[in-house]
Every structure is written in structure tokens, then in C-alpha cells.
Amino acid sequence: HLISSTAMLQTARKNGYGITAFNVHTLEMLQAVVDAAEELQAPLILQTTVGTVKHLGPDYIVAAAATAAKRSTVPIALHLDHCTDYNLLIQCIREGYTSVMIDASMHPFEENVRRTQEVVKVAAAAGVNVEAELGKVGGVEDDIVVADEDALLADPDECVKFAELTGVPTLAPAIGTAHGIYKGEPNIAFGKLEQIFAKVDLPLVLHGGSGIPADQVKRCVALGMAKMNVATELRIAFSNAIKTIFDANPEENDPRKYMVPAKAAVKELAQAKMHLTGCVGRA
Ligand code: 13P
Ligand code: ZN
Ligand code: NA
Numbered sequence: 001h002l003i004s005s006t007a008m009l010q011t012a013r014k015n016g017y018g019i020t021a022f023n024v025h026t027l028e029m030l031q032a033v034v035d036a037a038e039e040l041q042a043p044l045i046l047q048t049t050v051g052t053v054k055h056l057g058p059d060y061i062v063a064a065a066a067t068a069a070k071r072s073t074v075p076i077a078l079h080l081d082h083c084t085d086y087n088l089l090i091q092c093i094r095e096g097y098t099s100v101m102i103d104a105s106m107h108p109f110e111e112n113v114r115r116t117q118e119v120v121k122v123a124a125a126a127g128v129n130v131e132a133e134l135g136k137v138g139g140v141e142d143d144i145v146v147a148d149e150d151a152l153l154a155d156p157d158e159c160v161k162f163a164e165l166t167g168v169p170t171l172a173p174a175i176g177t178a179h180g181i182y183k184g185e186p187n188i189a190f191g192k193l194e195q196i197f198a199k200v201d202l203p204l205v206l207h208g209g210s211g212i213p214a215d216q217v218k219r220c221v222a223l224g225m226a227k228m229n230v231a232t233e234l235r236i237a238f239s240n241a242i243k244t245i246f247d248a249n250p251e252e253n254d255p256r257k258y259m260v261p262a263k264a265a266v267k268e269l270a271q272a273k274m275h276l277t278g279c280v281g282r283a
């Protein structure tokens with residue numbers, strides 16, 4: 001069965017590795033990352049954005065993820081990514097999501113606290129993990145668009161206060177990474193992360209995982225980033241594999257002919273990320 005990600009992430013932080021969390025949009029993408037995790041014996045977080053929940057339906061997603069969990073020997077959690085809508089979040093918990101992100105990072109600190117508290121209360125009663133964001137992660141993720149000049153680093157003292165006030169079990173502090181592929185390299189505020197790591201005894205979450213250079217991912221994980229979200233690179237791997245098939249054979253009309261290589265591409269990318277964050281063999 002699907003499990004809450006809280007304990008999984010606490011163990012990761014304690015032992016200095018990160019769990020990879022993949023945004024999936026189709027059954028094949030879900031199967032590909034599950035295959036990747038099973039083969040490498042890595043604990044896994046499957047996640048979907050609000051847009052994907054609306055596209056596929058939370059019940060379909062939960063059914064597919066629960067089937068994956070039943071077939072697997074590795075622990076699997078199902079997480080709702082960047083949710084701003086309390087009602088949808090509650091619906092996903094009811095359907096069987098085992099982790100939710102309440103993203104109120106666009107609101108002032110007090111309002112972020114209030115909205116997060118509200119979710120922590122219901123989620124705790126349901127045994128569901130909660131993630132919240134402080135600062136603002138730049139870039140585009142689903143309907144959430146943050147311009148570069150509006151991106152905001154998390155403040156270490158606010159992180160301490162936020163953790164105390166909300167009791168949130170996992171925290172995503174914005175440290176300069178962004179959703180999507182970077183023009184050039186991300187400008188990660190390692191000094192800030194170091195302070196947060198020292199002051200906040202919670203598993204931290206690294207957003208904007210696509211495009212971060214390998215050595216910087218490793219540094220982030222060493223500084224308490226116990227979960228790394230990967231969305232864009234996975235979509236690119238999936239889509240490019242399909243494009244290659246259609247380039248060679250524009251008349252192709254058997255979905256299996258392009259889904260099989262697309263799954264292989266997603267699996268390969270997922271495994272590379274698992275090696276990077278060090279969760280291989282941790283199941
Ligand atoms: P990327 O699209 O940069 O991988 O970011 C993923 C993410 O943070 C999802 O919440
Ligand atoms: Zn994100
Ligand atoms: Na990114």
C-alpha cells in the first residue's frame with residue numbers, strides 16, 4: 001500500500017541522502033519511475049501537480065499508484081505537488097494521497113502559516129505528510145508562474161518560526177533553484193541553506209530539480225535536502241523519445257511503438273537522478 005512520506009524523508013535526512021520525487025502525467029510515466037525505483041531498490045515518491053489531478057482524476061491516479069505499491073518491494077508515497085486549493089487538497093487526501101503540499105508561498109508569512117496550520121491539522125489526523133514552501137521558487141510549474149525578479153529566498157529565522165508555528169513535517173525553503181530548465185546555472189544560496197539546515201531539524205525539499213548540476217545537487221542533499229522534485233527533465237525525456245519515433249515514422253499509429261521507448265527514456269533519467277541523490281539501495 002501507499003505510505004506517508006514523513007518517516008521516509010526523516011530517515012533520508014538522518015542518513016544524508018535524498019529521495020527523488022517525480023512528477024508523472026501518464027500511466028507510462030508512473031510505471032517507468034516505479035520500474036526505476038524497483039530495479040535500484042530506492043524508496044520513491046510519485047507526485048502529480050494540480051493540473052494533472054484535474055486532467056486524469058485523483059481516483060485514477062490513486063488506483064494506479066496503489067497498484068504500483070502493491071506490486072513493488074520498495075516503499076512508495078503519492079504526493080500532491082504545489083496545491084493552492086484547500087478543497088482539492090482535502091479531496092486528494094480522501095481519495096488516498098499520502099502526502100500533500102500546501103503552497104501558500106505567494107501569501108504573506110502570517111497567511112502562509114495560517115493556511116499551512118489548517119492543512120497540518122487534517123493531514124495529521126489522516127496520517128498524511130505535509131510539505132509547505134517558504135520564500136518563492138521561481139519559474140513555471142503548472143499554473144504557478146513566478147517571474148525571476150519575484151523569486152525570493154527563504155529566510156532562515158522565518159523557517160524556524162514557521163516550523164514551530166505550523167508543526168509542518170517537511171519544509172521546502174526557496175534557495176535559488178527554479179522550476180524548468182535554467183538559462184545557464186542556478187544561483188543557489190548555499191550559505192542560507194546551511195543556516196536553515198543548522199536551525200531547522202526537518203527534512204527539507206529541493207524544488208526545481210531539473211537542470212541543477214550534479215555537484216550542486218549533492219551539496220544540497222548534504223545540507224538537508226531530503227527530497228528532490230524532478231518534473232521538466234522527465235517530461236522532456238518522455239516527449240523527445242516520442243518525437244524520435246515520429247521523426248523516423250510519421251505514420252506510426254501504435255501507441256505501444258512510441259510508449260515503450262518513452263518509458264525507457266523516463267526510466268533512465270529517473271535512475272540517473274536516484275544515483276545523484278543517493279537513495280539507491282535505501283529501500
Ligand atoms: P523542475 O521542473 O525544475 O524539475 O521542478 C520540479 C518541481 O519542483 C516540482 O514541484
Ligand atoms: Zn516545485
Ligand atoms: Na529546474
